Amino acid sequence: ENIFDRSRMAPKTPIKNEPVDLSKQKGCTPERNPITPVKLVDRPQPDPWTPTANLKMLVSAASPDMRDREKKKELFRPIENREQSNTSDSLQYNMVDDSTVDEFEKQRPSRKQKSLGLLCQKFLARYPSYPLSTEKTTISLDEVASILGVERRRIYDIVNVLESLHLVSHVAKNQYCWHGRHNLSQTLKTLQEAGELQYGELMALFQHKEQDLEYKFGERKREAIPECQDRSLLDFPEPDCTSASASSRKDKSLRIMSQKFVMLFLVSKTKIVTLDIAAKILIEETQDTVDPSKFKTKVRRLYDIANVLTSLGLIKKVHVTEERGRKPAFKWIGPVEFPGKTDEPRGHSPTSDPLPTMQSEACAPYQIHATGKQRFTRHASFNVGQPCEGTRRKVSSEPNSPRQKRQACIVNSDEYCSKMINLAAVCRQKIAEDNRTCATETTLKSGRNPGIDSDFCVNTLPQTVFPVVRADVPSLSLPNGVSSQTLHSSIPAPSKTENGKPPVLPNQPFLCFPSSSLFMLCGGLRENNLRETLPTTGDVGNRGAEAPAAVLPGACQKHSSHKCTSPSAPANDEEPAAKKQSLERNDVPLSLVVPKKSSESPKASSNPGSGCTSAVHLEAFHLDLASPAPEATNKDSTKPLDSQEQEKWPRNKDPYERAPGKEHISKENANQPFPPQYLYVQPTAGLSSCNFLFSANQAPAAVSLTASQLPSLSVPCVVVPSAALASFPLVCSPTIASPVSPVPDGSFSAATSMSFSMSGPASTTPVFVGPTAVVTPKISPLVDSQQPTHPTLHLSPVLARSCSAVKLDSPVCMGHPVTLLKLQQPSSTPLTPKSIRPACHEAFFKTPGSLGDPVAWKKNEGTQIRNASSVQRRLEISSTSPD
DNA sequence: CGATCCCGCCACATT
DNA sequence: AATGTGGCGGGATCG
Numbered sequence: 001e002n003i004f005d006r007s008r009m010a011p012k013t014p015i016k017n018e019p020v021d022l023s024k025q026k027g028c029t030p031e032r033n034p035i036t037p038v039k040l041v042d043r044p045q046p047d048p049w050t051p052t053a054n055l056k057m058l059v060s061a062a063s064p065d066m067r068d069r070e071k072k073k074e075l076f077r078p079i080e081n082r083e084q085s086n087t088s089d090s091l092q093y094n095m096v097d098d099s100t101v102d103e104f105e106k107q108r109p110s111r112k113q114k115s116l117g118l119l120c121q122k123f124l125a126r127y128p129s130y131p132l133s134t135e136k137t138t139i140s141l142d143e144v145a146s147i148l149g150v151e152r153r154r155i156y157d158i159v160n161v162l163e164s165l166h167l168v169s170h171v172a173k174n175q176y177c178w179h180g181r182h183n184l185s186q187t188l189k190t191l192q193e194a195g196e197l198q199y200g201e202l203m204a205l206f207q208h209k210e211q212d213l214e215y216k217f218g219e220r221k222r223e224a225i226p227e228c229q230d231r232s233l234l235d236f237p238e239p240d241c242t243s244a245s246a247s248s249r250k251d252k253s254l255r256i257m258s259q260k261f262v263m264l265f266l267v268s269k270t271k272i273v274t275l276d277i278a279a280k281i282l283i284e285e286t287q288d289t290v291d292p293s294k295f296k297t298k299v300r301r302l303y304d305i306a307n308v309l310t311s312l313g314l315i316k317k318v319h320v321t322e323e324r325g326r327k328p329a330f331k332w333i334g335p336v337e338f339p340g341k342t343d344e345p346r347g348h349s350p351t352s353d354p355l356p357t358m359q360s361e362a363c364a365p366y367q368i369h370a371t372g373k374q375r376f377t378r379h380a381s382f383n384v385g386q387p388c389e390g391t392r393r394k395v396s397s398e399p400n401s402p403r404q405k406r407q408a409c410i411v412n413s414d415e416y417c418s419k420m421i422n423l424a425a426v427c428r429q430k431i432a433e434d435n436r437t438c439a440t441e442t443t444l445k446s447g448r449n450p451g452i453d454s455d456f457c458v459n460t461l462p463q464t465v466f467p468v469v470r471a472d473v474p475s476l477s478l479p480n481g482v483s484s485q486t487l488h489s490s491i492p493a494p495s496k497t498e499n500g501k502p503p504v505l506p507n508q509p510f511l512c513f514p515s516s517s518l519f520m521l522c523g524g525l526r527e528n529n530l531r532e533t534l535p536t537t538g539d540v541g542n543r544g545a546e547a548p549a550a551v552l553p554g555a556c557q558k559h560s561s562h563k564c565t566s567p568s569a570p571a572n573d574e575e576p577a578a579k580k581q582s583l584e585r586n587d588v589p590l591s592l593v594v595p596k597k598s599s600e601s602p603k604a605s606s607n608p609g610s611g612c613t614s615a616v617h618l619e620a621f622h623l624d625l626a627s628p629a630p631e632a633t634n635k636d637s638t639k640p641l642d643s644q645e646q647e648k649w650p651r652n653k654d655p656y657e658r659a660p661g662k663e664h665i666s667k668e669n670a671n672q673p674f675p676p677q678y679l680y681v682q683p684t685a686g687l688s689s690c691n692f693l694f695s696a697n698q699a700p701a702a703v704s705l706t707a708s709q710l711p712s713l714s715v716p717c718v719v720v721p722s723a724a725l726a727s728f729p730l731v732c733s734p735t736i737a738s739p740v741s742p743v744p745d746g747s748f749s750a751a752t753s754m755s756f757s758m759s760g761p762a763s764t765t766p767v768f769v770g771p772t773a774v775v776t777p778k779i780s781p782l783v784d785s786q787q788p789t790h791p792t793l794h795l796s797p798v799l800a801r802s803c804s805a806v807k808l809d810s811p812v813c814m815g816h817p818v819t820l821l822k823l824q825q826p827s828s829t830p831l832t833p834k835s836i837r838p839a840c841h842e843a844f845f846k847t848p849g850s851l852g853d854p855v856a857w858k859k860n861e862g863t864q865i866r867n868a869s870s871v872q873r874r875l876e877i878s879s880t881s882p883d
Numbered sequence: 884c885g886a887t888c889c890c891g892c893c894a895c896a897t898t
Numbered sequence: 899a900a901t902g903t904g905g906c907g908g909g910a911t912c913g
Contacts, residue, residue, distance in 0.1 A: 111911050114889065141902090153891070156904055173898075173902060254904075275886095297906060303888055328886065 114150075116304055120158045120311035122148050127178045137178035139168065157254065161308035164258035185335055188266060195263025257282055257298075258305045265315065265332035274320055274329035275299055275306075306330050 112118065123144065131137055141159070145152040159176055162168045166187045171177045260282050264273045279298040309315045314334035319326045 111887085111889070116888075151891075152902090153904075154889085156902095160904075293907080299886095300888065300907075301905085303886090307888080 115307065116154065116157055117307035117311050119148060119150055119154060120308045123155070123158050124311060127180065129181045131178060131180040131182075133182075138171065139176040139178055141174045141176065157304050158308055160254040161258045161305050162312075164255040165262070165312070167312075188262070188335060191259055191263045192266035195260075195267040254301060254305065257301055258309075261302060261305050262309070262314070265330070265334075266336070268332070271332035271336065272318060272320060272329050273332075274327045275302055276327060278302055 126144070126147075127137055127139075139159070141152055141155050145155045148155070159168055159170075163170060163176070166179060166183050167181060168176045168178050261273075261278055264278055264281060265271055276295075276299070279295055279302060282298060282302070306315060306317070309330075310317065312334075314332065315330040316333050318329050318331045320329045321327075
């Protein structure tokens with residue numbers, strides 16, 4: 001070091017460092033002695049040099065060199081690192097020694113250059129946003145700190161925020177594991193849900209205006225509310241923190257603050273949060289008396305967090321001018337839709353890894369769900385996907401406990417808002433009660449799951465709720481444009497409807513059968529024969545029961561890596577949570593029908609295989625598509641997918657026009673008469689080992705299948721061993737394989753066959769069954785290519801999406817691109833002011849996911865695609881900002 | 884002068 | 899006790 005100093009610093013050093021340097025200097029060079037004194041004399045020293053400072057200088061000076069040598073010189077200019085502010089002083093003396101010094105001086109690190117935001121960018125630049133699942137990237141704090149030329153403390157600031165979003169995880173001492181943004185949307189979704197529970201009302205209050213009212217309603221609408229309420233209510237009261245463990249003060253840490261901060265954005269209607277409001281909300285304890293100092297401190301922290309979030313591209317700084325003047329604020333510019341769409345799918349699979357942590361940390365409140373344990377188990381398995389598994393273990397084990405504590409803490413913090421919340425709570429309770437009546441059964445189901453982790457709870461609850469909420473089917477049948485609207489409207493309605501009809505809302509498109517084991521899934525495909533299955537659904541449907549023929553094969557694809565839907569039943573079957581099975585389609589299943597017992601009968605009748613299960617769960621997902629013709633008979637569907645797709649493609653070209661909204665949809669509809677629907681019948685516990693999937697019909701699929709290869713399968717139903725399902729997530733993509741997919745139908749058939757065979761044994765890998773041939777390998781490439789082009793995406797992309805989705809995190813598969821689009825549009829569309837539907841969607845998705853096994857899809861193949869989320873984003877963008 | 888937020892002390896946690 | 903973490907707030911810098 002000394003040497004080093006001499007070469008470079010020598011001149012400067014003397015000036016600055018009085019005592020220390022002197023000693024050193026003396027040792028080193030007598031010459032300087034004289035100098036030093038002079039300097040001192042000259043300058044009374046503005047510099048507060050401290051021994052530490054010297055050390056720092058040395059270190060900093062050294063570090064840069066190190067970097068250059070060792071690493072690439074790339075990084076930054078040494079300048080940054082150096083703190084020598086010696087400038088003036090040094091100049092005088094130093095001039096002699098080094099002219100170069102001056103330069104450094106000039107460049108002195110302006111504050112900005114050292115900002116946390118910039119530092120964070122550098123940090124992020126070192127790691128891929130979407131690392132391959134296979135590669136686990138470990139981050140060494142010391143290493144990074146030295147490379148970036150900052151103190152480790154700063155790295156903590158960054159890492160803590162990143163950890164709150166699950167971009168990294170704390171593996172071990174000084175070691176963090178980089179996950180990238182694969183799970184980001186999932187995390188955000190979770191946070192949003194949590195946020196709604198905790199802050200929805202508060203935010204509404206803060207954001208006064210008439211909006212508030214709406215806001216509240218909207219929130220209530222969302223599934224979260226009811227659920228949350230229960231939880232929240234429960235949780236809040238609990239002072240658990242204390243008891244649970246000595247809550248370490250750390251619990252409140254930056255991490256939690258960060259999550260809460262993000263929640264505020266996600267809950268905020270405007271997506272803009274002012275610092276003061278955030279600080280007020282986040283300050284624990286009495287909101288009444290806001291200790292000024294505390295407030296100030298909080299704001300400081302928020303700046304720290306905001307800097308990191310800004311670097312992540314999730315928020316941006318803005319100013320809001322209010323009566324009083326302009327206030328600093330931040331606007332959320334990250335993804336927003338997860339709830340409904342993107343997230344849904346993800347929810348399932350992604351939940352596995354990310355959620356656990358997330359939930360534990362952030363969402364202490366949600367514990368209710370039953371699903372928990374199962375997930376846990378799976379959870380472990382899930383880990384596979386993630387990069388740092390080995391580490392994970394630790395994490396999972398270790399962190400959990402601590403995190404739990406944290407949760408407790410969180411709860412407490414929430415309490416501070418209790419007053420405000422209480423008001424809301426009252427309302428919620430009412431609502432919740434209503435819901436409960438309806439949901440009770442469902443809940444019970446969830447409850448069945450023996451082990452429930454608090455972590456998972458969040459998801460499950462909402463899910464459970466959803467089913468309940470949606471009652472009406474009518475909307476389902478809706479024609480195109482209408483359908484989309486209805487869906488949305490319907491969704492919101494429920495919440496509002498709280499008035500009284502919990503179980504079935506008139507408006508709602510879906511019927512809820514509390515205990516029903518059946519779920520209907522509606523694929524984007526036009527014809528789903530499913531409706532037959534459900535009386536109510538019938539509307540959806542379409543043609544008769546027979547229609548359903550198109551079996552899953554076409555519709556559903558399983559992908560080993562993909563997460564598709566999950567079927568749920570936990571592999572074990574022990575607890576066949578009815579819901580779990582839900583498939584998800586990521587698509588946006590508009591409606592969900594859960595006919596319970598009653599439904600069973602119908603289904604059973606309808607289904608040949610039904611016999612297996614006395615209690616079958618039927619899940620129906622509905623794509624919003626308003627397909628023009630519900631009528632579209634099977635036969636229509638029978639049209640070769642290709643043809644349809646082809647048509648679509650061309651159209652895709654014009655996406656822009658469509659984009660605006662419904663119109664777009666209508667077109668699609670035209671193309672696709674119906675969203676395909678699938679019925680998934682789960683065997684009740686133990687009953688059958690087989691699961692049946694019925695495709696509403698996708699003609700194409702059916703056709704292809706039968707024609708090409710699965711003559712035997714002519715039957716509309718696909719039977720999948722429950723066990724298999726459990727282990728695999730099913731994805732049903734009503735949509736046809738995009739033309740892109742090279743795989744011929746034959747492949748498809750093969751796939752199907754495989755699925756069956758697979759089912760028997762418990763294979764961990766999910767099978768993807770698609771009407772069209774699905775090619776796993778291909779998928780990835782396709783996805784990539786497609787992604788870039790957003791417009792096209794929506795159409796063909798189905799597969800891609802599904803794939804992508806799968807790859808990513810989302811457990812759910814998106815089967816129907818179209819549907820998604822539609823949904824999004826509406827949501828994105830300015831038309832409906834309220835974003836209600838999103839919530840609904842989310843709930844939707846969640847349900848399956850949460851219920852369903854938490855398949856650990858996410859891992860999937862190594863190659864992960866940016867997810868559906870990205871796609872969605874694009875979509876949204878396109879739709880939202882129509883050019 | 885208010886908005887930002889760097890810096891690093893020091894308490895607490897972990898090893 | 900050493901070391902890792904990270905809460906916290908003084909006070910510098912920015913605009």
